[in-house]
Amino acid sequence: MGQLMGFLNIERKNQKERSPLERVNDWNEYKEAMTEEGARKQAARCMDCGTPYCQVGVTLNRGTSGCPIHNLIPEWNDLVYRGLWKEAYERLAKTNNFPEFTSKACPAPCEGSCTAGFVSDPVSIKSIERAIIDRAFDEGWVVPKPPLRRTGKKVAVIGSGPAGLACADQLNKIGHQVTVFERSDRPGGLLMYGIPSMKIEKDVVDRRIRLLEEEGVTFKTGVDVGKDITAAELKKSFDAVVLCTGAVKHRELPIEGRDLQGIAPAMDYLTASNRHLLYNEPLESDLDACGKRVIVIGGGDTGEDCVATAIRQGCKSVVQFGKHGRLPDRRTEGNPWPEHPNVFSVDYAYEEAEELFGKDPREYYVETDKFTGDENGHVTGLTTGSFKKIEDGRAEQKKWDADLVLIAIGFRGAEDRLFGDFDIEKDPSGRVILADERSYQTSREGIFAAGDARRGATLIVWAIEEGRKAAASVDLYLDGKHSLLKS
Ligand SMILES: Cc1cc2nc3c(=O)[nH]c(=O)nc-3n(C[C@H](O)[C@H](O)[C@H](O)COP(=O)(O)OP(=O)(O)OC[C@H]3O[C@@H](n4cnc5c(N)ncnc54)[C@H](O)[C@@H]3O)c2cc1C
Ligand code: SF4
Incomplete structure (x- = not known):
């Protein structure tokens, strides 16, 4: 283990972040990696707990507690503390196919349930993970490792987000021939076109895709399964099919004025921005925040990414509406450790908005009643009430000016x-694919499902876990034996 009483005697430090006023001028990652010395010092805070809550990965009170892929956190913390970086990388790679994504963008449920956080501050697990994987790439330890033999079995994975990539990686490692079909022109799913480059730079995604290709995974981009190739054709040509198609069917806001120009779903906006940066494609004026008063409806992480993107595009102002109230500064009695702490934080976009405009952009309990527009059919503003009126009987009406409104109120599923293409069933919520919790098989034999398409919109780390588990079940289905550990 690390240093005796290290968790009390050493102050928790995280990766540094670039200054908000500097980073809003570019689209590069906003975080800086921790130095090796810094990571070793932070790893010294780990107590190597008998029951390491950091790696349990369960859902408690609707939040994620501990690492869903059960990363061997105490083990690699100890190896980092002792300066054994290669061994630390090897431990990390055992459970996590893509630490370069999680160490940049995971909300770190491991830290939320770390035992050190019960009495002091949690161990900086995510920063240590980042230091390990950065070092591994720098040292050339992450190299293609094609399988030594091929099984002759062919698997089609539909969708190349983190679930599809993890599933493909796992199946390819044990010799199955995997083809990943992706309808976009570039693999990566939301890693490529949803999450902004300030969180995950796109060459990091490309680097992993190249590694997978060198290991023998085939990517077929620009193929919309169901249109360009039918489900029947796939079933005929492959021994198993895994649906990792995500859950980005967005939730709409069907209120007066919704058909005005200048109101867009968040994903259209974020995808257009990422494409503009990757290909220099011109931005449609209604998806460009430059010089505009922007309102983001929806208080979640997608909304936050819209705020950060609008700032970089040079918006005149930005406000983000949330349905709920401000979170408390500390855990409440109803949200004890080791649950994920539902506490107030000032994340990257909010810090940037505050520095630029002198105010946190978040407004709470806001209910949007209607949009207003001009004679050309373009949005000019909106009227809001308050969700709080339900609690205290007060209905407060307010008018807001806006030239661009982004709707980020969540996703409705797959x-x-x-469902028709593959003749599979929906789960009882009617939003995602019904697939058995253990076998990941859908209502059709040989058709499996994983990631957001099965679980509903969630996190990269859950998508990786789902991809790994589905791969293990596919392998059992193809070979009749367990060659892959489920996680
Ligand atoms: C804006 C935004 C920011 C986020 N930020 C974070 C974050 O910071 N941290 C975090 O942990 N999580 C974040 N998430 C959530 C995370 O990105 C998702 O949970 C994760 O990407 C889900 O992975 P997936 O592989 O299941 O699906 P996706 O990543 O959605 O990939 C599905 C892929 O399937 C393809 N596809 C769909 N249908 C077909 C078809 N018929 N034929 C061929 N291809 C098809 C799609 O084009 C897509 O590429 C964010 C999500 C969004 C929207
Ligand atoms: S819970 Fe925290 S202190 Fe305990 S083993 Fe995990 S990282 Fe270390």
């Missing part, structure tokens, strides 16, 4: 088309 695309309907999928």
Whole structure:
């Protein structure tokens, strides 16, 4: 283990962040990696707990507690503390196919349940993970490792987000021939076109795709399964099919004025921005925040990414509406450790908005009643009430000016088309694919599902876990034996 009483005697430090006023001028990652010495010092805070809550990965009170992929956190903390970086990387790679994504963008449920956090501050697990994987790439330890033999079995993975990539990686490692079909022109799913480059730079995604290709995974981009190739054709040509198609069917806001120009779903906006940066594609004026008063409806992480993107595009102002109230500064009695702490934080976009405009952009309990527009059919503003009126009987009306409104109120699940194409069933919520919790098989034999398409919109780390588990079940289905550990 680390240093005796290290968790009390050493102050928790995180990766540094670039200054907000500097980073808003570019689209590069806003965090800086921790130095090796810094990571070793932070790893010294780990107590190597008998029951390491950091790695349990369960859902408690609807939040994630501990690492869903059960990263061997105390083990690699100890190896980092002792300066054994290569061994630390090897331990990390055992459970996590893509630490370069999680160490940048995971909300770190491991830290939320770390035992050190019960009495002091949790261990800086995510920063240590980042230091390990950065070092591994720098030292050339992450190299293609194609399988030594091929099984002759062919698997089609539909969708190249983290679930599809993890599933493909796992199946390829044990010799199955994997083809990943992706309807976009570039693999990566939301890692490529949803999450902004300030959180995950796109060459980091490309680097992993290249590694997978060198290991023998085939990527077929620009192929919309169900249209360009039918489900029947796939079933005929492959021994198993895994649906990792995500859950980005967005939730709408069907109120007066919704059809005005200048109101867009968040994903259209974020995808257009990422494409503009990757290909220099011109930005449609209604998806460009430059010089505009921007309102983001929806208080979640997607909304936050819209705020940060609007700032970089040079918006005149930005406000973000949330349905709920401000979170408390500390855990409440109803949200004890080791649950994920639902506490107030000033994340990157909010810090930037505050520095630029002198105010946190978040407004709470806001209910949007209607949009207003001009004679050309373009949005000019909106009227809001308050969700709080339900609690205290007060209905407060307010008018807001806006030139661009982004709707980020969540996702409604997997695309309907999928169910007909593959003749599979929906789960009882009617939003995602019904697939057995253990076997990941859908209602059709040989058709499996994983990631957001099965679980509903969630996190990269859950998508990786789902991809790994589905791969293990596919392998059992193909070979009749367990060659892959489920996590
Ligand atoms: C804006 C935004 C920011 C986020 N930020 C974070 C974050 O910071 N940290 C975090 O942990 N999580 C974050 N998430 C959540 C995370 O990105 C998702 O949970 C994760 O990407 C889900 O992975 P997936 O592989 O299941 O699906 P996706 O990443 O959605 O990939 C699905 C892929 O399937 C393809 N596809 C769909 N249908 C077909 C078809 N018929 N034929 C061929 N291809 C098809 C799609 O084009 C897509 O590429 C964010 C999500 C969004 C929207
Ligand atoms: S819970 Fe925290 S202190 Fe305990 S083993 Fe995990 S990282 Fe270390």
